[in-house]
Amino acid sequence: MEQAVVITGGGQRVGLALALALKQQGYEVIVSYRSDKPGVQQLKQAGVITLQADFSEQAGIEQFINELDACCSSVRALIHNASDWLPESKASSPAVAMAQMMQIHAMVPYQLNLAFAEKLKLKGPGDIIHMSDYVVKTGSQKHIAYAASKAALQNMTLSFASLLAPQIKVNTIAPGLIMFNQHDDEAYRQKAKAKSLLQIEPGAEVIIETVNYILTNRYLTGSCIDLDGGRSLAR
Ligand SMILES: NC(=O)C1=CN([C@@H]2O[C@H](COP(=O)(O)OP(=O)(O)OC[C@H]3O[C@@H](n4cnc5c(N)ncnc54)[C@H](OP(=O)(O)O)[C@@H]3O)[C@@H](O)[C@H]2O)C=CC1
Numbered sequence: 001m002e003q004a005v006v007i008t009g010g011g012q013r014v015g016l017a018l019a020l021a022l023k024q025q026g027y028e029v030i031v032s033y034r035s036d037k038p039g040v041q042q043l044k045q046a047g048v049i050t051l052q053a054d055f056s057e058q059a060g061i062e063q064f065i066n067e068l069d070a071c072c073s074s075v076r077a078l079i080h081n082a083s084d085w086l087p088e089s090k091a092s093s094p095a096v097a098m099a100q101m102m103q104i105h106a107m108v109p110y111q112l113n114l115a116f117a118e119k120l121k122l123k124g125p126g127d128i129i130h131m132s133d134y135v136v137k138t139g140s141q142k143h144i145a146y147a148a149s150k151a152a153l154q155n156m157t158l159s160f161a162s163l164l165a166p167q168i169k170v171n172t173i174a175p176g177l178i179m180f181n182q183h184d185d186e187a188y189r190q191k192a193k194a195k196s197l198l199q200i201e202p203g204a205e206v207i208i209e210t211v212n213y214i215l216t217n218r219y220l221t222g223s224c225i226d227l228d229g230g231r232s233l234a235r
């Protein structure tokens, strides 16, 4: 496969919607998924290549790199979406929390970017997109390791943008609330929406629009797009 758009963590929610939308737009799409959820079948039916990968251990990262390398001759874009929103309250220990967060949000993008830099350059301009989070700006009392690991990811945007220019653009999308989880109750939902000026749950469509903006813009690299409904201005 040539000029594949590679999305990590595409078995559900934002990654799933993004993969289906980009496939519908005519891109060749390859997705990593960890758990075999209903979305994986949707992807296969849509013609998206799905590669099972658990990035929790180094062996899982290396297996994915080898499988991806074997199935695509060049890469159009690498979108680092896979993520675990782990609160300290659910971690077995602080050491495990920080290790787990740095693994998925920093170690995986770091290794994949280095492994696929040449294939991203092969057939014209390439893109790397790091999915970060508004909380990089503010920190988070309940997701300390998560926020720190997203800050590491966001910093790598700067390093890789410098290293890989001009053939590859590297940018961050830093979302605020995009979509709730099923278990979020009404009180939480109201409170979370009230944190931004626009006070909505926008859904994955705004991520799709932003990814398309980045992919089609020849002059955007090393930047961070704050996709948060004006959250930093809300009182
Ligand atoms: N949803 C929101 O409102 C916001 C999202 N974001 C960011 O946007 C991106 C998409 O968010 P969302 O769709 O909610 O993400 P999810 O929480 O649904 O996670 C996406 C996928 O990452 C996979 N994943 C997690 N850990 C690993 C691992 N160790 N190895 C392999 N895959 C793994 C999950 O697999 P599995 O299905 O097996 O669990 C899941 O399918 C994320 O980077 C997120 O941090 C930022 C701000 C707000």
Ligand SMILES: Nc1nc2c(c(=O)[nH]1)N=C([C@H](O)[C@@H](O)CO)CN2
Pocket: 082, 083, 084, 085, 133, 175, 176, 177, 178, 179, 180, 181, 192
């Ligand atoms: N991997 C994930 N990261 C984040 C999620 C999520 O569901 N999965 N959700 C959020 C929240 O929506 C937050 O932005 C607002 O409460 C943050 N990151």
